[in-house]
Amino acid sequence: MARIRWATFALLAGVALLLAILDSVGNVDAAFAFLRNPLAAVLDWTAARTDALAAALAGPRDLQAARQQIEQLQTQIDALERENEELREIQGDYQQLLDLFNRAREEPAFRRLTASVIGRDTSPVFRSIIIDRGSEDGVLVGMPVESARGLVGQVYRTTAHAAQVLLITDNISSVPARLGTSRATGIVRGGGLGGSLVMEWISLESQIAPGEVVLTSGLGGKFPQDLVIGRVAEVERQEAELFQQAVVQPAVEFESLEVVFVITDFRAVDTTIFDQPPGE
Amino acid sequence: MSHSLLITHHYPVRTSLYVAVPLMMVLSIAQAVVMPRLRVLGMTPQLLLLATIAWSLLRGINEGMVWAFVAGLAMDLFSAAPLGITSLALLGGVLAIGLLQRAFPRSRFFLTAVLAALATLIYLLLYILLLLLFGYPVSGPAAASLPPLALLHGLLILPVYWLLSRIVE
Numbered sequence: 001m002a003r004i005r006w007a008t009f010a011l012l013a014g015v016a017l018l019l020a021i022l023d024s025v026g027n028v029d030a031a032f033a034f035l036r037n038p039l040a041a042v043l044d045w046t047a048a049r050t051d052a053l054a055a056a057l058a059g060p061r062d063l064q065a066a067r068q069q070i071e072q073l074q075t076q077i078d079a080l081e082r083e084n085e086e087l088r089e090i091q092g093d094y095q096q097l098l099d100l101f102n103r104a105r106e107e108p109a110f111r112r113l114t115a116s117v118i119g120r121d122t123s124p125v126f127r128s129i130i131i132d133r134g135s136e137d138g139v140l141v142g143m144p145v146e147s148a149r150g151l152v153g154q155v156y157r158t159t160a161h162a163a164q165v166l167l168i169t170d171n172i173s174s175v176p177a178r179l180g181t182s183r184a185t186g187i188v189r190g191g192g193l194g195g196s197l198v199m200e201w202i203s204l205e206s207q208i209a210p211g212e213v214v215l216t217s218g219l220g221g222k223f224p225q226d227l228v229i230g231r232v233a234e235v236e237r238q239e240a241e242l243f244q245q246a247v248v249q250p251a252v253e254f255e256s257l258e259v260v261f262v263i264t265d266f267r268a269v270d271t272t273i274f275d276q277p278p279g280e
Numbered sequence: 281m282s283h284s285l286l287i288t289h290h291y292p293v294r295t296s297l298y299v300a301v302p303l304m305m306v307l308s309i310a311q312a313v314v315m316p317r318l319r320v321l322g323m324t325p326q327l328l329l330l331a332t333i334a335w336s337l338l339r340g341i342n343e344g345m346v347w348a349f350v351a352g353l354a355m356d357l358f359s360a361a362p363l364g365i366t367s368l369a370l371l372g373g374v375l376a377i378g379l380l381q382r383a384f385p386r387s388r389f390f391l392t393a394v395l396a397a398l399a400t401l402i403y404l405l406l407y408i409l410l411l412l413l414f415g416y417p418v419s420g421p422a423a424a425s426l427p428p429l430a431l432l433h434g435l436l437i438l439p440v441y442w443l444l445s446r447i448v449e
Contacts (some may be wrong), residue, residue: 019362118313191421
């Protein structure tokens with residue numbers, strides 16, 4: 001049996017430790033950009049091919065399945081035709097709302113950048129995604145990211161044409177939040193792989209109930225206000241504790257994310273009032 | 281020290297590096313893009329870890345250490361983890377293989393599966409400890425969900441080991 005070369009082990013472990021320390025306290029991102037940039041391009045290319053292959057494999061596998069699908073679709077068409085009649089009546093109301101929306105759009109609350117998800121974290125512990133927009137597209141570290149269904153996370157690291165987005169379900173994620181009905185505030189923390197999303201630091205005085213919508217509070221200025229995070233699934237209230245907490249069911253299906261929006265600009269909650277001591 | 285001895289000591293490791301670097305880059309891309317779609321029993325197998333364990337079993341711990349270092353860096357390129365953490369944890373896992381190989385009886389398939397499961401467990405334990413040491417919290421439920429990955433790797437190592445052994449031959 002081969003003798004273990006302890007010198008090699010010590011050298012490799014030493015270099016790895018040094019890199020870990022440098023990455024934690026300083027920044028070795030720039031030094032490794034020469035690797036990350038071309039690899040991100042390969043990742044983008046591979047993701048597009050994988051998507052196409054997955055779509056092809058997910059299609060009808062045989063003629064029998066296709067016939068069943070046709071029957072189901074015919075039933076759906078009948079139902080949709082009835083629904084269409086009802087929708088015509090609603091069209092009038094819609095036109096009025098559209099006018100209001102167009103007026104609001106002239107001064108948008110956020111600026112968004114559409115990005116495709118091209119990869120996921122290789123670590124078994126971290127929960128992050130890789131998107132195909134980077135610093136050259138205007139994406140900066142700390143920018144919030146949402147999907148059509150709600151808040152996804154925050155940009156954690158960028159390369160020229162890609163960025164890593166830490167999901168709100170990750171262990172190190174925390175988002176200032178408030179509840180839709182009771183207006184109680186707290187912090188939504190991720191539980192990582194297998195862990196739930198939990199809203200902590202909710203006052204015991206607040207009466208909260210399962211089903212309440214959880215939104216971003218905008219406090220701290222890192223996230224805009226009123227982005228949907230999820231719904232309260234369970235309330236954990238112990239009288240001996242100073243605060244109660246709630247298990248949150250996220251609005252976003254993180255496993256099937258394909259397209260996200262990076263919020264590049266938003267109006268942060270004005271907290272300058274708290275900068276001045278009272279009485280001044 | 282004779283010249284031939286020098287060659288046996290240094291040449292394989294360098295050759296191993298030439299194989300490990302491109303292979304690990306390809307595997308890290310597959311890990312980031314393809315593996316999240318191919319979940320097995322709700323878990324995502326760690327391709328780079330499996331390849332490193334299999335190579336360590338086939339070619340010995342000294343080559344395994346080089347593969348562990350390269351695999352760790354390749355994984356951290358697409359991860360929110362600090363660069364180098366995975367290399368450190370993988371080095372620990374490979375070292376455990378080297379030490380455990382001496383304690384276990386020689387039985388090709390049984391030993392391969394057991395060592396892969398144990399190396400995965402040690403890697404995960406070290407990884408979590410290092411993350412905590414570097415200030416990254418890991419919740420209890422998140423840590424508790426990881427050990428089943430060791431059992432999965434115990435099974436998946438067999439085809440990976442077989443495949444790599446064909447390449448080596």
